[in-house]
Amino acid sequence: MPFLPIVERELRVGARRPFTYWSRLAAAAFALLILVAMYALAEVSKGAIFTAGQAQFAVLKWLSFIFACSAGVFLTADTVSEEKREGTLGLLFLTDLRGHDVVLGKLISSSVTAFYGFLAVFPTLALTMMFGGVTVGEFWRMVLIISNTLFVSISAGLLVSSMSRDAVKAINGALLVIVLLLGGLPLADFILAAGDIMKFHPVLSLASPAYLFWSAGPLLPRDYWLCVGLQHALGWMMLIFCSVCVPRTWQQRTSRTGVHRWNWLRGGSGASGSGRRLLDKNPVLWLAVQDRWLRWLVWVLVLAAVGQFSWAVIETARSSQTPMPMGPARVAVGSPSTASTRTVTTTNGTTTVMFTTSTSTRIATSRFAVSTISWLLALGFKIWVALQACRFFIEAIRSGTLELILVSPVGPAEIVKGQARALLRIFLVPALLLLLMQVTVGIQGILEMRHSLGGVRSMPIGSFDIVFMQVVSLTAGIMNSITVLLALGWFGMWMGVTTRKVPVAVLKTVGFVIVLPVLGLTFASGMFFAMMMAASTFGRFPFWVAPLLYCGLNSAKDLAFIFWSRNQLFTRFREMAAQEARAVTLSPWPPVVAAKEAAIAQ
């Protein structure tokens, strides 16, 4: 028997998959695009915003880190679980194969794409050294951190996958484990330090890739290597645990008693009163809300958000009652709510405005922690919306249920409306709660700002009206939050009809609706600012124009996604659902590989 036969099989499969080649090509092209864009920004602003090398390195390292962290969720979380559902894992264990054979095979197959992707970015990342501002040591430290994070993330995804059967549960589980590793461990240290950043002593954080990534620069070499070693060991431990788990969890445990063991976690039975009402309203709606556990999970998330929000409010109120040392601070545009201004001073008519702040380091830190957690919770909520939007159609197509529904009088329009209403049913109230929190935080920020400005109604320096900018930002932000959720829902549904795998569908949805537009818009707004600065027109435009423009374009993008997806769903649903072999829209092989294939064929 060859050494690690599954690894060999998975590598062969990977080598035949066009995606393996396209993904690395796309990763390299994307990194190069970022490099060129950042260079253009630096050139246009004539170095006023940043220097090219450092900024390019910062952006690329962040993107690579996010990519490495998400690999576990989108590339490995549904690998072993998928084999369990398909029944192929059991066949493997009927042979002499052991758990580690399967786990290593899956590790190799899933990490090959991710590793190739990172490898493709690697030369571009190295190019930043030539632009200046990045040392060789910095570069190599970051390469090791990102590679290690990729390994830990993939191992975490495999571990969760080995314990799951359902794709959605596997993805959620992987997301939770990775978020805990990234944010949970530093948060635990922060809590142990009684919420005081000055007393923060990293213990658990040493195992967190986020901590290492964040503090790679100031860390001593000894601590750096300790972190890297610890995290690497953690990755191997997860793999060993996974190897032990897999042979014990592949068998399906179905109740043969005729009674559902977890009936209380499911939606209303078709035979019950509430179930009947839903069935009569729209059978697809009834089917789509069957798994009640997801709704529970969403509520847990929202309650966590409400909890941390309440804690933040109490903490702020408590801290503001104690006398604080005063000190000067420069207010960052776009985040004025993090500072509390007491006086406004103008120096020789320049546009630089100095504020004195009453915000202590402690409040600032806790606010930073709160805003990071809020951001993560909001991102988690958005991913869940995308997940639920995609997965219903993917599962319905895979199980054949959609085919059976489509040959009944229930038409595509009713099916789509049923799923849309199911999404509303699951996410509407939690989304409203989150929006309410966003509004509250925004209003609180505005009130604080008004109070800090000490009754200054109009600013003496042209149109630099921070309060008005905050109002505009808040309104536009809320509108953005609503439209992005709708866009994720509608585009996610379309991805569910056109994609076979849940993680890929979610990745496409989040990537197209959020990640790529955010990058594009950030670059565009950066260019806008840079050009304004270059043309010395910086102070002439009202400051609220920038957030308004940014949010307006964001909402326009969301509306475009909503209308396009709706149109596709209502006109091409049956055609796509009936299409058995869903061909990838890219041509099967990149030109070089195609030429090799042709040569082999000859």
Add this chain to the structure above:
Amino acid sequence: MNAETSAPPLAPPPAPPIPAVSTVGLTRTYGTMTALNALDLTVNRGDLFGFIGSNGAGKTTTLRILATFLAPSAGQARVLGHDVVRDADAVRHVIGYMPDFFGVYKDMEVTEYLDFFGACYKIPTAQREKTVNDVLELVGLSEKKGALIGALSRGMQQRLGLARVLIHDPQLLLLDEPASGLDPRARIEMMAILQELQRLGKTIIISSHILSELQTLCNRVAIIEKGKLIYSGPVQGVRDQMASGLVIWVKVAAETDRAIELLKSRSEVAEVAPVDGRIKVTMVNHDIDHSCIADTIVRGGLKLVGLAEDELGLEEVFLRVTRGETQ
């Protein structure tokens, strides 16, 4: 008023009955591959129609088009007079389609499953419970009402699939491999249910690889290969077409060689050959009266032990008609 006008009007000739299924030039392509190639097919009402073909011959594609799930690339298909493209909603009300997979979430209960599809067919709530009970009774699953689908055996799941098909009392049933993967008992039970449904007036189109069962079950069959129709008609008709000459198996107590000599002298006999202690006699054509064989043996003073007509099975017919080519 003349005699011509005063005479009672002639009764118009009765309109030909609308066939259950008729297709004209039905074609379906997937990219460059042609799955169905100008299929002309007619299935009469009340038929139990067997649809035979190798893997990839186009059976499932045909059934999916008739079920309105797939749109044809060219040609026309009508189900009980309704066009499957232009009048798809009407077609969906009169057909029951059972694909070759089960197609459901396995953690649903039996009644939930049927209730769901009852709702899909817009059966009123008040009527749905009774309908569910009736179809479960018909397929013999009344005792499994509250059971999880995942806990049912394969045979029971197939019967549940049949119950789903019957939930809205369709006139035409399209069954794709309904007996595949079933054990002999479950297969026999399934076939008995289908015969009962035919007796109740349903038209049934059934695609299957188990040809021995189709030949006893179906009154008409169609054979399809590489998307083209090769034969459509009664089962006996295809046998007759394929059989080049009637084959009779003869066994005598002794003197086999003499018996062969005697039989060779007959003008009705085309070929005589000994096979494993028996004599294989091929007549010159299929319609010939083979009593002359027994007569020749007995008159020759030999003791006739056995005589049997070799019936050409549907499987052999299928092998002769098709070349087993798949796409």
